[in-house]
Amino acid sequence: MDISEAPAVNSRRRGNPVSRILSSIRDGNGFDILLVAAPLVFLVLLAGLPLIYNVLMSFQQVDMFTLGAWIRPFAGFDNYISVISQPEFPLVVRNTIIFVVGSMAGQFVLGFALALFFAQNFPGAATIRGLFLVSWVMPGLVVGAIWSWILAGDFGVLNAILRSLGLIEAAIFWKSDPNFSIWAVTIANIWLGLAFNMLLLSVGLAAIPKELYEAAALDGANAWKRFLTITLPMMRPTIGAVLSLGLIGTLQQFDLFPAITEGGPANSSTVAQYWAWQMSFTLYDFARGATISVMMFVLVLFASILYVRSTRSEVRG
Amino acid sequence: MTRPWTQWVLLAVALAMAAVYLFPLYWMYVTSLKTNSEIFANPPSFWPADPQFAIYPGVWARRSMSTFLWNSTIIAAGVTAVTVILGTGCAYVLARYRNAWVDVGLFCILMLQVLPASVMITPLFVGFNQVGLLGSPRLAVILASAAKAMPFFVVLVRATFMSVPRELEEAALVDGNSRVGAFFTIVLPLARNGILVCAILTFMSAFGEYIYSKSIIQDPRFQPASVGLSGFLGPNSSDWNAIMAYSAIYVTPILAVFVLLQRRIVSGLTSGALK
Amino acid sequence: MSNVQIELTGVDKHYGQFHALKDINLSIEKGTFVALVGPSGCGKSTLLRSLAGLETITGGTMKIAGEVMNDVPPRKRDVAMVFQSYALYPHMRVAENLTYSLRLKGTPKEQALAAAEEVARTTGLSHLLGRFPRELSGGQRQRVAMGRAIIRHPKAFLFDEPLSNLDAALRVHMRKEIRALHDRLGATSVYVTHDQVEAMTMADRVVVMRDGVIEQEGAPLELYDKPASRFVAGFIGSPAMNFVPAMISEDGQAVLLDLPDAPRLPIGRALEPGRRVSAGLRPEHLTVTNAETAALRLPVGVVESTGSMTYISSGTDPEITVVIHGRSPLSAGEVMGLTIAPENVHLFDVESERVI
Numbered sequence: 001m002d003i004s005e006a007p008a009v010n011s012r013r014r015g016n017p018v019s020r021i022l023s024s025i026r027d028g029n030g031f032d033i034l035l036v037a038a039p040l041v042f043l044v045l046l047a048g049l050p051l052i053y054n055v056l057m058s059f060q061q062v063d064m065f066t067l068g069a070w071i072r073p074f075a076g077f078d079n080y081i082s083v084i085s086q087p088e089f090p091l092v093v094r095n096t097i098i099f100v101v102g103s104m105a106g107q108f109v110l111g112f113a114l115a116l117f118f119a120q121n122f123p124g125a126a127t128i129r130g131l132f133l134v135s136w137v138m139p140g141l142v143v144g145a146i147w148s149w150i151l152a153g154d155f156g157v158l159n160a161i162l163r164s165l166g167l168i169e170a171a172i173f174w175k176s177d178p179n180f181s182i183w184a185v186t187i188a189n190i191w192l193g194l195a196f197n198m199l200l201l202s203v204g205l206a207a208i209p210k211e212l213y214e215a216a217a218l219d220g221a222n223a224w225k226r227f228l229t230i231t232l233p234m235m236r237p238t239i240g241a242v243l244s245l246g247l248i249g250t251l252q253q254f255d256l257f258p259a260i261t262e263g264g265p266a267n268s269s270t271v272a273q274y275w276a277w278q279m280s281f282t283l284y285d286f287a288r289g290a291t292i293s294v295m296m297f298v299l300v301l302f303a304s305i306l307y308v309r310s311t312r313s314e315v316r317g
Numbered sequence: 318m319t320r321p322w323t324q325w326v327l328l329a330v331a332l333a334m335a336a337v338y339l340f341p342l343y344w345m346y347v348t349s350l351k352t353n354s355e356i357f358a359n360p361p362s363f364w365p366a367d368p369q370f371a372i373y374p375g376v377w378a379r380r381s382m383s384t385f386l387w388n389s390t391i392i393a394a395g396v397t398a399v400t401v402i403l404g405t406g407c408a409y410v411l412a413r414y415r416n417a418w419v420d421v422g423l424f425c426i427l428m429l430q431v432l433p434a435s436v437m438i439t440p441l442f443v444g445f446n447q448v449g450l451l452g453s454p455r456l457a458v459i460l461a462s463a464a465k466a467m468p469f470f471v472v473l474v475r476a477t478f479m480s481v482p483r484e485l486e487e488a489a490l491v492d493g494n495s496r497v498g499a500f501f502t503i504v505l506p507l508a509r510n511g512i513l514v515c516a517i518l519t520f521m522s523a524f525g526e527y528i529y530s531k532s533i534i535q536d537p538r539f540q541p542a543s544v545g546l547s548g549f550l551g552p553n554s555s556d557w558n559a560i561m562a563y564s565a566i567y568v569t570p571i572l573a574v575f576v577l578l579q580r581r582i583v584s585g586l587t588s589g590a591l592k
Numbered sequence: 593m594s595n596v597q598i599e600l601t602g603v604d605k606h607y608g609q610f611h612a613l614k615d616i617n618l619s620i621e622k623g624t625f626v627a628l629v630g631p632s633g634c635g636k637s638t639l640l641r642s643l644a645g646l647e648t649i650t651g652g653t654m655k656i657a658g659e660v661m662n663d664v665p666p667r668k669r670d671v672a673m674v675f676q677s678y679a680l681y682p683h684m685r686v687a688e689n690l691t692y693s694l695r696l697k698g699t700p701k702e703q704a705l706a707a708a709e710e711v712a713r714t715t716g717l718s719h720l721l722g723r724f725p726r727e728l729s730g731g732q733r734q735r736v737a738m739g740r741a742i743i744r745h746p747k748a749f750l751f752d753e754p755l756s757n758l759d760a761a762l763r764v765h766m767r768k769e770i771r772a773l774h775d776r777l778g779a780t781s782v783y784v785t786h787d788q789v790e791a792m793t794m795a796d797r798v799v800v801m802r803d804g805v806i807e808q809e810g811a812p813l814e815l816y817d818k819p820a821s822r823f824v825a826g827f828i829g830s831p832a833m834n835f836v837p838a839m840i841s842e843d844g845q846a847v848l849l850d851l852p853d854a855p856r857l858p859i860g861r862a863l864e865p866g867r868r869v870s871a872g873l874r875p876e877h878l879t880v881t882n883a884e885t886a887a888l889r890l891p892v893g894v895v896e897s898t899g900s901m902t903y904i905s906s907g908t909d910p911e912i913t914v915v916i917h918g919r920s921p922l923s924a925g926e927v928m929g930l931t932i933a934p935e936n937v938h939l940f941d942v943e944s945e946r947v948i
């Protein structure tokens with residue numbers, strides 16, 4: 001039904017505008033408008049405007065002196081040029097790619113494997129699967145703290161376990177070796193996002209009709225064939241949604257960085273979102289912070305278009 | 318066909334995987350109880366030889382956790398209140414109608430849901446500074462986090478409202494109730510469980526919020542527990558038993574609530590997450 | 593003061609581009625039981641919901657008890673509605689469901705409770721007042737929905753397919769009960785159904801709708817005897833009327849059916865010779881006679897018998913179905929002779945499908 005055609009709103013006959021508005025709220029779609037308007041105003045003020053303001057700042061000269069001013073010197077593309085020509089820029093791009101691709105791949109592959117495993121029919125499957133989700137409700141900073149300790153170089157338990165399994169000879173300095181620091185955060189992020197991936201994929205798996213598998217089994221398809229010809233195609237929309245949510249979630253991940261590496265050593269684990277924040281809040285260079293944010297926003301926009309597309313085909317289908 | 322014994326094997330494998338996955342949590346609790354020297358034992362011990370329960374009251378007092386947790390609670394409660402009050406009505410309207418406007422609204426909300434906090438914090442900070450909101454930093458954090466939490470809440474609660482049959486509300490209208498009355502006496506009570514679960518999720522995530530608080534709240538008297546934890550956490554930390562004790566005190570309430578409500582939270586998520 | 597309780601003049605309803613109700617004119621007298629029938633999607637529910645105020649009409653006027661209701665919200669219309677899904681409030685007990693409307697009106701508690709007990713007695717719900725809807729059977733839920741409507745003594749009852757979720761036996765039983773209730777309360781009822789038997793047996797007046805238009809309105813037997821259009825003729829009556837393309841004979845006194853040997857049926861009046869028409873013959877109006885002398889001779893296709901009735905269909909195109917009481921000695925492949933009284937031959941215009 002169309003909003004404009006919601007249950008009858010009185011009009012013509014009662015003249016007084018105040019009572020007309022009141023009766024529309026009681027009986028008509030004034031109620032709906034009121035319910036939507038309040039959050040709309042709130043979100044415009046606290047999300048829409050800041051977003052626009054961010055783009056604006058990326059074209060302005062912002063420093064401690066102009067921070068409180070409403071009118072600031074226009075800077076053209078200077079901020080963008082200066083961000084790109086920072087010496088650490090290529091490193092940050094590389095780290096962001098490693099972090100995003102590594103996290104998404106790890107979360108997805110492990111999440112899918114677990115989802116397939118828990119799709120088997122055995123006692124307690126749903127409950128045990130639910131337990132995995134605790135990682136998702138924990139504060140990111142606490143997760144970071146725990147992993148920071150697990151990944152510690154000399155006394156970390158991960159090194160101890162790997163060594164006792166004979167997988168490594170000497171301790172790996174996960175947090176302080178520039179070759180590993182970004183991976184340290186990635187491992188923690190995989191742990192954090194794995195359960196949510198698994199949950200969404202489980203929902204998708206549960207929606208595949210069992211008869212399809214039975215029919216394929218009768219046709220002589222083995223388990224691997226059934227996975228390739230039924231599970232994967234049927235899961236396509238879910239996989240699309242999970243991957244784009246993974247991308248979005250990974251680009252949102254911030255708390256692990258201050259907790260584990262603080263971007264170091266020597267920026268070897270700085271990713272775009274942490275870099276933007278450092279620009280603004282440790283270097284007080286708000287213009288460049290805003291500029292990096294705008295660049296990231298474009299990336300997120302891309303991911304969310306993918307997400308919306310995949311959820312559409314799934315829900316409206 | 319799965320025979321009974323394969324089911325037990327599967328159960329054993331599942332338990333083993335859960336144990337591996339939840340090992341970090343276990344490690345947090347175990348480390349918190351170890352003595353300073355046991356922490357740095359090599360190889361590490363998987364069970365504290367001499368559990369130091371005194372560390373909990375010690376960390377609580379030394380790190381003024383009561384202030385931090387109180388601030389976390391205030392912030393989380395504020396975020397939840399704003400989100401529930403504003404988001405519920407929005408979710409209801411988005412569930413009730415099916416047209417182009419609703420699609421546009423949903424699209425915008427999905428867009429907001431994906432904005433990283435690290436993108437939003439710079440303009441929010443500068444804007445709050447300009448309108449003078451930094452003077453009441455907890456309020457500023459509440460507003461910023463509520464805007465971040467709202468889209469997720471709306472998407473999930475909308476799914477709950479969609480499961481309330483339209484006809485119940487219509488019957489109430491014909492029976493003589495107004496739109497407002499029907500919403501409060503029929504629709505809300507029937508969606509109550511879903512709203513409650515989403516409110517709890519909102520509370521949990523606001524309870525662990527870090528980036529806005531870290532950036533906006535400078536005065537330690539107003540900082541939440543996440544910022545308090547970051548105060549003694551870094552690449553070179555060594556005070557691990559204290560850090561883990563702090564973490565344990567911080568997350569145990571969240572974990573307890575989660576385990577109690579696990580069923581409902583999972584079903585709430587699965588019904589709404591992809592819609 | 594006229595006795596008209598519900599009056600619709602030129603009512604239109606648009607859903608965006610879609611025209612769901614087209615120029616509906618209908619007046620319903622106080623105390624009548626009106627059935628709205630028609631195929632799925634013809635706008636029955638839309639019309640009923642417009643009466644309740646759940647949809648806003650986009651044109652025309654709608655009066656209930658003499659008052660214009662176009663812009664009046666549902667709660668001020670004083671009509672009661674029974675939904676197909678019953679729409680019982682799941683979080684309220686039966687007693688609370690029954691008294692919901694009274695409580696909204698501010699009726700004192702004891703009075704509301706007394707009314708609920710009274711209604712429960714007449715609907716046989718007395719022992720269920722303390723239960724929740726989920727603890728009731730389908731039939732019991734249906735009664736609660738009825739009770740919720742009658743407790744209010746509204747200006748009109750609106751029913752939207754209230755029996756379609758019940759099994760066949762219960763449906764027949766509830767049919768009688770609803771009608772008896774209507775008579776006892778002296779109520780004005782509008783009853784939507786897609787079951788024409790329900791409409792024919794329960795209603796004082798039947799309104800046949802199609803694609804948002806009222807095709808015909810009248811007493812049940814009037815619709816059966818004098819259908820205004822081919823659509824109504826086909827919709828009312830079971831099994832459905834047979835339609836055969838035909839032509840008026842040269843003397844204008846009969847039709848020649850487009851069947852082998854062009855059988856000739858007298859029509860008892862004179863029409864323009866040579867005109868193309870569609871002839872409608874009800875299965876129960878055809879009688880089997882001597883195959884040698886009958887005007888209409890057809891091969892027997894399928895013979896189906898339920899014991900009390902026998903359905904014979906011809907092996908021709910278009911197929912002709914005949915219903916006879918008792919058994920028939922005919923079997924497939926034989927030739928049957930059929931006759932029909934001239935007044936039972938319905939003729940419809942080929943273009944407009946209106947009756948001639």
Ligand SMILES: Nc1ncnc2c1ncn2[C@@H]1O[C@H](COP(=O)(O)OP(=O)(O)OP(=O)(O)O)[C@@H](O)[C@H]1O
Pocket residue numbers: 001002607610612630631632633634635636637638639786
């Ligand atoms: N909210 C709406 N928006 C757009 N079109 C609608 C809406 N509600 C109904 N329609 C359309 O109006 C027409 C009439 O619908 P209505 O529900 O009145 O049919 P009905 O006669 O009750 O059918 P049924 O016997 O299946 O219940 C249908 O074609 C339907 O698709």
Ligand SMILES: [Mg+2]
Pocket residue numbers: 636637638
């Ligand atoms: Mg209908």
